[in-house]
Amino acid sequence: MSRRLELPRRGLFAGAAALIAAPAIIGARASAAVPSSDLVVAAPDNLVTLDPADANDTLSQGVSRLILEGLFGFDQDMKVIPKLAENFTVNATATEFTFTLRQGVAFHDGTPFDAEAVRFNLERVANPDNHLKRQSLLAPLDHVEVLGRYTVKALLKQPFGAFIPTLAHPSLALGSPAAVAKYGKEIGRNPAGTGPFVFTGWTPDTLKLRANPNYRVGGLPRVNSITIRSVPENGSRVAMLRTGEAHYVFPMPPEMVQSARNDPKITIVDLPSIIGRGASMNLMKPPFGDLRVRQALNYAVDKEAYIKVVFSGHGDQLDSPMPPKLAFYRRQGRWPVDLAKARQLLAEAGLAGGFETEIIGTNNTVNTRGMEFLQQQFAQVGVKLEVNPLEAGVLAAKVFSAATPEEATVRMETVGWSSSTGDADWCLRPLFAKAAWPPKMFNIAYYENPEVDRDLAAALQTADPEMRAGAYADAQARIWQDCPWVWLTVDHILDARAANLAGAWRIPDGTLLLEDAHFI
Numbered sequence: 001m002s003r004r005l006e007l008p009r010r011g012l013f014a015g016a017a018a019l020i021a022a023p024a025i026i027g028a029r030a031s032a033a034v035p036s037s038d039l040v041v042a043a044p045d046n047l048v049t050l051d052p053a054d055a056n057d058t059l060s061q062g063v064s065r066l067i068l069e070g071l072f073g074f075d076q077d078m079k080v081i082p083k084l085a086e087n088f089t090v091n092a093t094a095t096e097f098t099f100t101l102r103q104g105v106a107f108h109d110g111t112p113f114d115a116e117a118v119r120f121n122l123e124r125v126a127n128p129d130n131h132l133k134r135q136s137l138l139a140p141l142d143h144v145e146v147l148g149r150y151t152v153k154a155l156l157k158q159p160f161g162a163f164i165p166t167l168a169h170p171s172l173a174l175g176s177p178a179a180v181a182k183y184g185k186e187i188g189r190n191p192a193g194t195g196p197f198v199f200t201g202w203t204p205d206t207l208k209l210r211a212n213p214n215y216r217v218g219g220l221p222r223v224n225s226i227t228i229r230s231v232p233e234n235g236s237r238v239a240m241l242r243t244g245e246a247h248y249v250f251p252m253p254p255e256m257v258q259s260a261r262n263d264p265k266i267t268i269v270d271l272p273s274i275i276g277r278g279a280s281m282n283l284m285k286p287p288f289g290d291l292r293v294r295q296a297l298n299y300a301v302d303k304e305a306y307i308k309v310v311f312s313g314h315g316d317q318l319d320s321p322m323p324p325k326l327a328f329y330r331r332q333g334r335w336p337v338d339l340a341k342a343r344q345l346l347a348e349a350g351l352a353g354g355f356e357t358e359i360i361g362t363n364n365t366v367n368t369r370g371m372e373f374l375q376q377q378f379a380q381v382g383v384k385l386e387v388n389p390l391e392a393g394v395l396a397a398k399v400f401s402a403a404t405p406e407e408a409t410v411r412m413e414t415v416g417w418s419s420s421t422g423d424a425d426w427c428l429r430p431l432f433a434k435a436a437w438p439p440k441m442f443n444i445a446y447y448e449n450p451e452v453d454r455d456l457a458a459a460l461q462t463a464d465p466e467m468r469a470g471a472y473a474d475a476q477a478r479i480w481q482d483c484p485w486v487w488l489t490v491d492h493i494l495d496a497r498a499a500n501l502a503g504a505w506r507i508p509d510g511t512l513l514l515e516d517a518h519f520i
Helices: 058-064 115-126 163-167 177-189 234-243 254-261 291-300 303-311 339-348 365-379 392-400 425-432 450-460 465-482
Strands: 002-006 038-043 072-074 080-082 085-091 096-101 141-148 151-156 197-203 206-211 225-230 266-281 315-317 356-362 384-390 412-418 485-498
Touching: 038 234, 072 163, 080 085, 096 115, 115 141, 115 151, 115 177, 197 225, 234 254, 234 365, 234 485, 254 266, 254 485, 266 291, 291 339, 291 365, 291 485, 303 315, 303 365, 303 485, 356 365, 356 392, 365 384, 365 412, 384 392, 412 425, 425 450, 425 465, 450 465
Parallel strands: 038 225, 356 384, 356 412
Antiparallel strands: 002 085, 072 080, 085 096, 096 151, 141 151, 197 206, 206 225, 266 412, 266 485, 315 485
């Protein structure tokens, strides 16, 4: 038995817990016959790739979604909405999903979008031989069948209730098969999608896109072009906004929010997020294999002070391995600051005199400030922390070039993570499953707990929300107590835009949403 779902302009799946959630109507995006003006966005980091299936960072994924679209996407509230799929049916066991596709859509290189393009893209990502960084998203996929030019069926190896939200992940946006054949490994610098903007050029710190006059999925773009500028220094981004050199900047430096509120040319954007932040510890590198050391570092950090110093109060304490707005979240409590307890645990671990270690992270201002705060906090219990900020591409290479744990050189890293499917699966499994050790995924702590692995596997084998909830609750409790991270905060989405700019946001996972950006 299967169930058919119509998806015209509707949100779907309030959480990935349910196969079918009551749809929420969202407004149709306004369109304009002729786009006007040029939008400049100042971002804190460099882009890494425009092949979303091979992107680890939120910025690259968010920018890619302007060029490439998936079968589904997210609206501003992270409700799933249709993109290249018009509707779908799912069988009773959630192992077969059949999609009816939009007709008359073409990729930017002129080749048609059809069922064969869907098959090619999904199987390209799912094939481990392609070594794409987001392969794990489609680990449940067995194969794809083309049933007609605009009908395609995905067959899964096991039930997977979160499959539709997973397909909305920006990493699963669909590109031109002809472009992949033409450019091969260089497709990340030569993308061709069906999206509202067309790639025109990319220098080390600047990406340029132009409006797609043939856009068919939504209304026409309402700006002529979008330029993404990489500007790591906070003050420089804000200065660009004040002078009109940029129209949207993120993240807004928390310490500058109050003064910016008094500027009539600037609008502050302050929204809740699903971005959890912490500092991973490599359990393969002494002394982090000792639970007492990891507990000590959690007791050593004043999280409320961290929020005040690093984010000027715009954040909340992380009280679980996953943020509260994700499906299947279960509160675990908090690690209070207790320097005496931290020193006691270090002494019990044979480190009464402390130890020395290094932390790496991206080189933007807020992240660097956060690492320096940890440096000061750890010093109170005798731990000397060397802070090493790195450019995003250098950081990714350092983390993911290690083929085995023995080759890994990273000891600690600041991590900001959001589940871009809105589901617990894509928060816990990529960060804490043994199968997620680099270079496959993002378990940079090289954390391993067989009970957690069993929980995460069990949650993938069923579409029953109660069974999934029980497995994820157990996993969260175990991970929290094992503390492979120093647990820190849940971020706020804190950005700024020109007062005459509308329709520009970041959604709760931190991904840019600029499709409807326009000047008023």
